[in-house]
Amino acid sequence: MTGGVLLVAHGTRHPAGARTARLLADGMAARLGAPVALAYADVRGPSVAEALEGMPGPVTVVPAFLASGYHVRVDIPEQVRRTGRTDVTVTPPLGSGSVSALLPALVDRLAEAGVREGDVVVLAAAGTSSPGARAEVEGVAARLGRLVGGHGPTPIGWAATAGPRIEETVASLRASGARRVAVATWLLAPGLFADRVRASGADVVAAPLGPHPSVLRLLTQRALSAMEPIPGCP
CATH class of the missing domain: 3.40.50.1400 (Rossmann fold)
Structure with a gap:
């Protein structure tokens, strides 16, 4: 080029x-x-x-x-x-438009963090006020749900701006009887949002996608x- x-x-x-x-x-x-x-x-x-x-x-x-x-x-x-x-x-x-190309990174980071069969997986994203951007994240959650759970979309928790916040999603799943909660981190790099995700109270928190x-x-x-x-x- x-x-x-x-x-x-x-x-x-x-x-x-x-x-x-x-x-x-x-x-x-x-x-x-x-x-x-x-x-x-x-x-x-x-x-x-x-x-x-x-x-x-x-x-x-x-x-x-x-x-x-x-x-x-x-x-x-x-x-x-x-x-x-x-x-x-x-x-x-x-x-x-490239969710499929990035899903391997999301799944690999979950595996590296120690996700187990039977864990309830949550998708954590940065948060946005844009309906289009939210829809993009919801598309990721739908595809991830089919990969890791074989059923409906993965629940979403947001690190900022949008709701529910990631800690609220984790708490809600625990209240519903989830024994272990694992968070798939839809972030690229460490920072404030990744820190909030790590502090969500989940049993397993995947690292950002990174390189x-x-x-x-x-x-x-x-x-x-x-x-x-x-x-x-x-």
């Missing part, structure tokens, strides 16, 4: 979260055989606009987000727009395909 690649993560003050973002960028670079720059949508720098200042074009921006929330729909395109550049393409986010091969494979495919830009973005 020609031009540069900019991976955009959410941003966190958590050192492990920053390290994970760097691992994602480095893993993409190894697969692409070319450098991958890293920027953040919030909390820490460089911002998208700052990172683009020093990049020759054309540039493919890959949002490392599991759902199409505010940063994906509004913030990142606006940061690109403010640069005035017309040679930047923003791909769909990591999780958009799982399925994640790196899909991020790389996003860059290589340079899919249609997000509407309204140059």
